[in-house]
Amino acid sequence: MNRKMATCEGSEARSVLSRVPPLLTDLYQFTMAYAYWRADRHNEPAVFELFFRDNPFGGGFSLFAGLSDCLLFLQNFAFSDDDVEYLRSVLPADTDAAFFSYLKELDCSAVSVSAVPEGSVVFARVPLLEVSGPLAVVQLLETSLLCLVNYASLVCSNAARFRLAAGPRRRLLEMGLRRAQGPDGGLTASRYTYIGGFDLTSNALAGRLFGIPVAGTMAHSYVTSFSSLEEVWPQTLVPCGGAGSVDFICLVKGWLGRVCQILGSKTSLVREGELAAFLSYAIAYPQNFLPVIDSYSVSWFSVPQFESLIIVGTNSISEQSLAELSKKENEIDVVGVGTHLVTCTSQPSLGCVYKLTEVRGRPRMKMSEDPEKSTLPGRKSVYRLLDADGHPQMDLICLSEEAAPEAGVSLTCFPLGLNKTLQTVTPAQVTSLRLDVFTCGQITFPLNSASESRERAQISLQSLHPLHKRLQEPQDYTVVLSERLHSLVSDITKGNSKGSNFLLSN
Numbered sequence: 117m118n119r120k121m122a123t124c125e126g127s128e129a130r131s132v133l134s135r136v137p138p139l140l141t142d143l144y145q146f147t148m149a150y151a152y153w154r155a156d157r158h159n160e161p162a163v164f165e166l167f168f169r170d171n172p173f174g175g176g177f178s179l180f181a182g183l184s185d186c187l188l189f190l191q192n193f194a195f196s197d198d199d200v201e202y203l204r205s206v207l208p209a210d211t212d213a214a215f216f217s218y219l220k221e222l223d224c225s226a227v228s229v230s231a232v233p234e235g236s237v238v239f240a241r242v243p244l245l246e247v248s249g250p251l252a253v254v255q256l257l258e259t260s261l262l263c264l265v266n267y268a269s270l271v272c273s274n275a276a277r278f279r280l281a282a283g284p285r286r287r288l289l290e291m292g293l294r295r296a297q298g299p300d301g302g303l304t305a306s307r308y309t310y311i312g313g314f315d316l317t318s319n320a321l322a323g324r325l326f327g328i329p330v331a332g333t334m335a336h337s338y339v340t341s342f343s344s345l346e347e348v349w350p351q352t353l354v355p356c357g358g359a360g361s362v363d364f365i366c367l368v369k370g371w372l373g374r375v376c377q378i379l380g381s382k383t384s385l386v387r388e389g390e391l392a393a394f395l396s397y398a399i400a401y402p403q404n405f406l407p408v409i410d411s412y413s414v415s416w417f418s419v420p421q422f423e424s425l426i427i428v429g430t431n432s433i434s435e436q437s438l439a440e441l442s443k444k445e446n447e448i449d450v451v452g453v454g455t456h457l458v459t460c461t462s463q464p465s466l467g468c469v470y471k472l473t474e475v476r477g478r479p480r481m482k483m484s485e486d487p488e489k490s491t492l493p494g495r496k497s498v499y500r501l502l503d504a505d506g507h508p509q510m511d512l513i514c515l516s517e518e519a520a521p522e523a524g525v526s527l528t529c530f531p532l533g534l535n536k537t538l539q540t541v542t543p544a545q546v547t548s549l550r551l552d553v554f555t556c557g558q559i560t561f562p563l564n565s566a567s568e569s570r571e572r573a574q575i576s577l578q579s580l581h582p583l584h585k586r587l588q589e590p591q592d593y594t595v596v597l598s599e600r601l602h603s604l605v606s607d608i609t610k611g612n613s614k615g616s617n618f619l620l621s622n
Contacts, residue, residue, distance in 0.1 A: 139195070159252070166261060177590075185268070187561075203219065226249045228552070231550060242511050244468075286449065301458065306328060307566055331406075428449065435456065494515050494601070529599065
């Protein structure tokens, strides 16, 4: 690992610790923890799952993001004396004082997590995280983990859609910091839009923390601050690799006349203040000159000397307008995207949930009048079944004690959803989707840098069948249950779970 990467990872860890202390959660997590503690149930082994119910943006997939932040949060989970004193002030006055002593000793040393690797393509209803440990502790983790995964996965998925709309050639610049929902929203957006497929960010802090390439130009205020060529200073420029200096103002005036002649324009129409701003900026950055202009004419590119120019286009770019731009011939090399990217204007939330699936080794299931809000009971394993071309064919959710499916061996399963019947499938390849990433308080899977997660995301997206990647009316991806898991769901639903209780909730 080079020194720059190590510095980025250290900065990232400090960023997570400062942004996501254990107190960043809902108060009811503490009221429940106290009730568990009061009933002497706080150390009962329990399992929760984190998942989302619908693919975002009307699309056929999502990208899982936020795992590294979750692991750093878990590894450093501990309440300070000040945290505990604050909780003492907001919980009911008759709360047992011994509970606050319990909180002071609390950490995640008995917590374990399995997860889909960050940057993986994922689908609705497939568990992304499985969190196991003492009931009160894993309950306290709910809000923080949801906060770390929900927006990260949403904005990462949004960026992937912008990348698909732009095509592989055009570079994408994230520039949404000034429009993001606060400083943390802006910083999170910069990291996860990069993982989703953007190439650059305007966010200097994100560049420092996450090692993302940064880029920028000037604002209109710089252009409007000049009024005449007399304000340009110095007025000379040393040629690249040459000696002496050149009167840059005279040189530009000469070229301006020639360019105007080629374009059939008049030099008298050139605003002196704007020209002065560009000249001053060029003198400051002779090797990295990137001015801001409001429009350009494609006829400029008939000038041979302009063929090497890099054109950056920005103007409230949305996924739809980017897709339309990609259908037309144009010379834009880089597209800068802000508001519609970082605010996810077409869908403001992914809607991840964190649900109890097991207590004391017994499966738990949330029941609802809306079947889509019911959960799947028990500890599980998740496998991705691939077809002969290497495309993901379906995801299989089964109970953890079941044997893993094998390539070339047929299996029977039930598609997730209403009125779905038993079907048989023979996968060409099988991969396990979940890895043990956090065991008994320690991170057991290498933390990925932003660039490593970005690489996984692009590989994962490339493997996905084009029908599932369509931005409009994608083909639904199939998620299936094993026969045993389907049978358990049916038994609990019918109230015949052979002694296993279930939670009834609307």
